[in-house]
Amino acid sequence: MTGVPARTAPTGAGARDAIRREGPHVKQFCEQCLDAAVAAGASYADVRVTDTLTQALSVRNGVVEGVSSGSSFGFGVRVVADGAWGFAASSEVTGESAARIARQAVAIARASATVGARPIVLSPLRAHTDTWTGPCAVDPFSVSTDDKLRVLFDADEAMRAQEGIALTTGSMSFLRERKTFASSEGSFLEQEWVESSAGIACYAIGDGDVVTRSYPNSHGGACYQGGWETITALDLPGNAPRIAEQAVQLLAAPLCPESTTSLILDGSQLALQVHESVGHPTELDRVLGDEAAFAGTSWVVPGDLDTLRYGSPSVTITADATVAGSLGSFGYDDEGVPAKREYLVRDGILTGFLSSRESAAEIGRESSGAMRADGWARTPLVRMTTVSLEPGSAGTLDELIADTGEGVYMETNESWSIDDKRLNFQFGCEIGWEIKGGKRARILRNPVYTGITPEFWGGCDAICSRSEWQVWGLDNCGKGEPMQVAHVAHGAAPARFRDVRIGVGR
Amino acid sequence: MIDTTRARALAAEAVAFAEEAGAEQSEALVAATNGALTRFAGNRIHQNMQSEDAEISVRAVIGTRIGVASTNRVDPAGLEACARAAAEAARLAPEDPSFPGLPAASPIEHADRVAAATLAFDAEARAIAVGSLIAATAGAGGVAAGGVARDHTVTAVANSLGVGVGMARTSVRATVLATGAAGGTGWASFTGLDASGLDAAAMGAFAAETARLSADPIELDAGSYTVVLAPEAVADIAQFLAWYGCSAKSVEEGRSFMSGKLGQRVTSPLITLVDDALRSSAIGLTFDYEGQPKTRVALIDAGVASTPVTDSYWAARTGTPNTGHALPAPNAMGPLPLDVAIEPGDATRESLIASVKRGVYVTRFHYVNIEDPTRVTLTGMTRNGTFLIENGQLTSPVKDLRFTQPALEALDTTLGVSAQRQLVGDEGAALVPYLLLERFTFTGRTT
Numbered sequence: 001m002t003g004v005p006a007r008t009a010p011t012g013a014g015a016r017d018a019i020r021r022e023g024p025h026v027k028q029f030c031e032q033c034l035d036a037a038v039a040a041g042a043s044y045a046d047v048r049v050t051d052t053l054t055q056a057l058s059v060r061n062g063v064v065e066g067v068s069s070g071s072s073f074g075f076g077v078r079v080v081a082d083g084a085w086g087f088a089a090s091s092e093v094t095g096e097s098a099a100r101i102a103r104q105a106v107a108i109a110r111a112s113a114t115v116g117a118r119p120i121v122l123s124p125l126r127a128h129t130d131t132w133t134g135p136c137a138v139d140p141f142s143v144s145t146d147d148k149l150r151v152l153f154d155a156d157e158a159m160r161a162q163e164g165i166a167l168t169t170g171s172m173s174f175l176r177e178r179k180t181f182a183s184s185e186g187s188f189l190e191q192e193w194v195e196s197s198a199g200i201a202c203y204a205i206g207d208g209d210v211v212t213r214s215y216p217n218s219h220g221g222a223c224y225q226g227g228w229e230t231i232t233a234l235d236l237p238g239n240a241p242r243i244a245e246q247a248v249q250l251l252a253a254p255l256c257p258e259s260t261t262s263l264i265l266d267g268s269q270l271a272l273q274v275h276e277s278v279g280h281p282t283e284l285d286r287v288l289g290d291e292a293a294f295a296g297t298s299w300v301v302p303g304d305l306d307t308l309r310y311g312s313p314s315v316t317i318t319a320d321a322t323v324a325g326s327l328g329s330f331g332y333d334d335e336g337v338p339a340k341r342e343y344l345v346r347d348g349i350l351t352g353f354l355s356s357r358e359s360a361a362e363i364g365r366e367s368s369g370a371m372r373a374d375g376w377a378r379t380p381l382v383r384m385t386t387v388s389l390e391p392g393s394a395g396t397l398d399e400l401i402a403d404t405g406e407g408v409y410m411e412t413n414e415s416w417s418i419d420d421k422r423l424n425f426q427f428g429c430e431i432g433w434e435i436k437g438g439k440r441a442r443i444l445r446n447p448v449y450t451g452i453t454p455e456f457w458g459g460c461d462a463i464c465s466r467s468e469w470q471v472w473g474l475d476n477c478g479k480g481e482p483m484q485v486a487h488v489a490h491g492a493a494p495a496r497f498r499d500v501r502i503g504v505g506r
Numbered sequence: 507m508i509d510t511t512r513a514r515a516l517a518a519e520a521v522a523f524a525e526e527a528g529a530e531q532s533e534a535l536v537a538a539t540n541g542a543l544t545r546f547a548g549n550r551i552h553q554n555m556q557s558e559d560a561e562i563s564v565r566a567v568i569g570t571r572i573g574v575a576s577t578n579r580v581d582p583a584g585l586e587a588c589a590r591a592a593a594e595a596a597r598l599a600p601e602d603p604s605f606p607g608l609p610a611a612s613p614i615e616h617a618d619r620v621a622a623a624t625l626a627f628d629a630e631a632r633a634i635a636v637g638s639l640i641a642a643t644a645g646a647g648g649v650a651a652g653g654v655a656r657d658h659t660v661t662a663v664a665n666s667l668g669v670g671v672g673m674a675r676t677s678v679r680a681t682v683l684a685t686g687a688a689g690g691t692g693w694a695s696f697t698g699l700d701a702s703g704l705d706a707a708a709m710g711a712f713a714a715e716t717a718r719l720s721a722d723p724i725e726l727d728a729g730s731y732t733v734v735l736a737p738e739a740v741a742d743i744a745q746f747l748a749w750y751g752c753s754a755k756s757v758e759e760g761r762s763f764m765s766g767k768l769g770q771r772v773t774s775p776l777i778t779l780v781d782d783a784l785r786s787s788a789i790g791l792t793f794d795y796e797g798q799p800k801t802r803v804a805l806i807d808a809g810v811a812s813t814p815v816t817d818s819y820w821a822a823r824t825g826t827p828n829t830g831h832a833l834p835a836p837n838a839m840g841p842l843p844l845d846v847a848i849e850p851g852d853a854t855r856e857s858l859i860a861s862v863k864r865g866v867y868v869t870r871f872h873y874v875n876i877e878d879p880t881r882v883t884l885t886g887m888t889r890n891g892t893f894l895i896e897n898g899q900l901t902s903p904v905k906d907l908r909f910t911q912p913a914l915e916a917l918d919t920t921l922g923v924s925a926q927r928q929l930v931g932d933e934g935a936a937l938v939p940y941l942l943l944e945r946f947t948f949t950g951r952t953t
Contacts, residue, residue, distance in 0.1 A: 058838055064600050066836035074559065084550075086629075089557035091578045115636050116550030145598060169761055172528040208880050212507045290547045292653035293683040296872070377557040377664055417875045418909075419887040421790040424952040426885050427570035428877045448877065450908070450950055481543055481653050505877075505885070505910030505949050 036102035042079035050376035074376035084112035127186030132331025134193025134225035162244035223473030256447035258503035262407030271472035271490035277290035282420035296420025311457025318442035321385035327473035328386035337369035374484035388491030390465025464493035517664035528564035533665035547651035606822035621700035624676035627946035638706035642714035647687035663797035684713035692716025693890035723903035732865030741930035754820035755840025765919030774920035781843030847937035849922025919944035
């Protein structure tokens with residue numbers, strides 16, 4: 001045990017004496033915020049009240065490293081006043097703070113208006129009154145800590161049974177969020193969902209080398225909107241021996257050689273490839289320059305819609321906030337726009353953007369429903385939902401490898417980097433295999449590939465069929481200042497890319 | 507916004523509640539924040555926010571069982587519930603025979619890190635600063651983007667062994683990315699605790715001039731080049747080295763470049779990498795999240811892998827002094843250096859450039875990530891002001907390049923270090939100079 005303790009949230013800490021989340025109290029509170037904002041001069045106002053409960057457990061080398069939970073409750077008011085945006089937020093959720101924070105948001109908006117203000121136009125939206133609840137069969141907060149740790153201990157023990165494994169880790173995390181949204185246009189929306197995630201990893205350490213294998217994905221594992229049932233379905237203990245054996249094999253494997261070849265990516269790595277080289281560059285706020293100074297801009301411009309060849313005709317990519325069980329799903333976004341499914345790229349041609357009401361209006365469209373905020377203290381930004389590479393017809397992974405002849409297959413992300421226009425990227429994977437004669441041959445260590453976005457997607461000539469397609473949750477998407485972390489997802493099946501440069505810098 | 511006295515009182519109250527709930531030892535961490543940020547793009551303010559929050563975290567110890575609970579409800583009922591939950595978690599937690607106990611009180615060096623000008627740096631004042639950041643670029647027909655952030659934080663730690671510390675801090679960070687009418691880009695940033703030190707007009711003018719000079723870049727082939735790295739680029743390297751390699755935990759687990767190499771040369775002797783929260787330019791806490799005094803640590807001392815940082819647990823486990831680098835519990839990362847600096851040399855930016863016959867000048871990197879932790883192999887892109895150096899002068903702007911480079915190997919070719927240093931970043935900001943490196947590998951470019 002490493003001295004990192006158990007951590008739990010106080011019972012009932014998510015509630016407040018002054019304002020209860022449920023029922024008429026929270027509605028009355030929202031109305032107080034909106035009334036105060038309008039009285040102070042706001043031409044538009046919305047308020048979000050968010051109540052979040054989290055729990056995380058981790059083990060390391062056979063001992064508990066931490067069992068933690070926390071809670072956060074607060075509200076944020078966003079307004080337009082004098083033709084500019086203002087946002088203020090507080091964890092003090094009282095009638096007094098409702099008026100104070102609303103007035104503060106208006107004052108901030110008026111300060112915004114002093115520099116280059118231009119009229120803010122929001123794409124049209126019908127007011128909605130609704131509730132939405134995400135899927136959850138078994139509430140993970142009702143499952144005992146012992147039961148959760150048992151799964152992690154069993155997997156950890158199975159990994160450490162492999163000779164040559166120096167370090168093992170396993171983790172789970174759970175989240176329940178309850179969010180109320182109200183706007184001066186008349187919307188009142190209540191949403192609640194549960195997220196569950198889990199993963200294991202093992203390290204083999206040799207003379208100056210460290211290699212990692214993880215399951216079901218790196219960077220914390222798999223993430224779902226759902227309950228404990230999503231964790232048990234992963235069978236962490238059952239997969240532990242395989243990755244431990246591969247880690248030891250990796251340590252003795254040759255480095256991935258530098259060459260230009262046919263590359264097959266597994267679904268999890270492809271999910272991140274979609275994220276970085278399609279998801280972010282089709283965020284309309286980036287396209288319009290709003291994130292230029294931090295995350296960057298985009299290689300595409302609004303005029304590229306319906307004309308730009310983004311990839312080969314095999315490539316169709318959707319943005320879908322209605323996928324059941326996906327981290328990228330909701331009933332309504334944080335502007336109150338109903339969840340949608342739209343095409344970003346269809347048959348290789350750019351056809352859409354992820355957008356907000358403001359950014360969509362700038363190009364004469366309606367919002368794609370992609371405004372999402374990281375908790376009550378942040379203003380919403382254009383974020384991904386479930387941005388997916390639609391499946392093809394190349395059959396199974398084995399069939400795709402057999403069809404490839406010579407090349408390399410890479411699996412599970414290790415590192416990622418992409419430029420500020422989302423053009424020049426370089427990814428490292430945990431493990432690679434040479435493909436020789438249509439079969440997997442020797443394992444390759446530290447496989448890395450690099451490319452330019454449209455050239456890479458233009459080289460996509462085969463995508464596995466729907467039987468190989470699955471949604472990969474990603475709970476660490478950073479964007480904006482102050483940094484906001486979004487929970488998004490990507491559906492993908494293994495796919496093949498021609499003429500890719502691999503083994504860079506080795 | 508609660509003040510330091512109130513934060514210390516809240517922490518002490520929480521410790522008392524934890525003892526009432528049955529904790530044999532207990533610790534409370536209070537973190538109150540009031541943060542504001544004005545963002546601009548396209549020569550207008552497009553996001554502008556302020557938020558306030560206060561969170562308390564209680565660590566309860568029963569035997570060697572440990573539990574932590576946290577909440578952002580800091581009224582008496584919230585504190586008591588939080589303390590009870592921590593004690594309950596401790597009762598349910600497994601024993602940890604290696605737990606050395608909470609640390610006792612040690613004297614803390616007090617530093618005044620609150621500036622009145624920063625407290626008064628409200629939305630109107632930030633808007634005026636934004637106007638100054640934009641002016642030069644807009645006047646030249648370009649567009650500017652960036653942000654002006656102001657933070658006020660109060661942190662307090664108390665424990666049942668007598669620790670009782672608190673500190674307020676302010677910080678300001680401003681950035682400007684200028685895009686000139688001809689498409690070139692330039693960058694400037696400021697980090698400090700005092701808003702009166704922000705010269706927004708000068709920053710805006712520097713970024714605009716860099717943008718002008720960056721127009722019509724040439725393409726440069728991939729390969730190994732001599733480079734002059736500006737502080738923004740150096741900060742990325744320093745922080746990856748420190749955060750991935752200079753924690754006692756990563757060293758002990760064999761995941762660090764220091765593992766098995768303590769006392770051995772790992773870079774040029776011109777490189778001394780330290781963590782020093784006590785220096786006058788630092789903006790961080792002078793104590794760690796266990797309330798222990800932060801000490802100055804030479805991580806790499808004149809090129810030699812020297813000392814990883816510790817907290818109370820890793821100090822006990824490795825039999826070394828507690829350097830005061832604990833993160834908030836529960837902490838799976840281990841101790842971390844958050845106030846890193848590279849010691850200055852005697853060169854100037856101009857003399858470093860003048861000494862290069864043919865090379866590349868890098869203003870900053872973008873999206874740097876680590877591909878190999880033991881070699882600290884980094885990859886990333888150049889951004890916002892990359893120039894060819896020929897015969898000691900910046901001659902042509904260069905299209906952005908991708909680098910893939912083991913950091914230690916690059917630093918082993920250090921030929922010069924500037925006396926001038928800049929504080930780069932926000933939380934965890936690094937104080938770093940310009941560096942002249944003989945060999946740095948670019949592996950691709952964006953055409």
